Amino acid sequence: MNTISERIKFAMKVRNKKQIEIVRDTGISKGAFSSYLSGQYNPKLDKLQLIADSLAVDVKWLNGENVPMQTPTQKTDTLPQYVFYNNECTEYLLDDLHDVYIGMMNEHSALIPRFYVLVNRSMNEMHILPMFFKKDSSKFYECPSEFFNTDSHSIFTKDFDSIHMVLETSIVYYYGIDNETHKPRITELTYSQTERCYQTTTKQNISAIPEFLKELKKESLYLKQNAQ
CATH class of the missing domain: 1.10.260.40 (lambda repressor-like DNA-binding domains)
Known part of the structure; x- marks a missing residue:
């Protein structure tokens, strides 16, 4: 930007x-x-x-x-921290039904690239992959708690209209790492209109984005090797 x-x-x-x-x-x-x-x-x-x-x-x-x-x-504490979707990433573009963005977080009055974000418009799905090359990337291993809070999920959903996402029927897949086992963990989130926030759902076969999954496995392997 x-x-x-x-x-x-x-x-x-x-x-x-x-x-x-x-x-x-x-x-x-x-x-x-x-x-x-x-x-x-x-x-x-x-x-x-x-x-x-x-x-x-x-x-x-x-x-x-x-x-x-x-x-x-x-x-600086008056600036809300949220993700601004910057449509400048084509690395993971799959077809004309998908949009790929860089998720820029507002931190300390500066925009910091934090996530790769793929939007499947036909399914109203969003896939979020943290950028693991950041020095503080470990704080994004776990699925952000803001998704589960009525007052905080707007950190990720405020600009949904501009990226062709419909909040009420949206599904989010967060590509994270289990902090204890260092194994890849993809969390599926569905929006609850009654609770007005996201809830985790159990799905045995998640249709993961292969390129995102590859990056997730690489980070998992790196963590395991450094833990030995």
């Missing part, structure tokens, strides 16, 4: 601000702001500063620089 338009869109999601609100705050015309969002034109620095002020983010970050999203004087 390196372009100005992408960062404006992300900040709008984080701040839950609509285009009309930014137009009102900044005095920028709707047509001009639409051209910024589409990437057709980049705003000049004075306009970019107005947008940054409206979104309460650092103008340097908005301009694509490798700095925190918020300035040092801003409170």
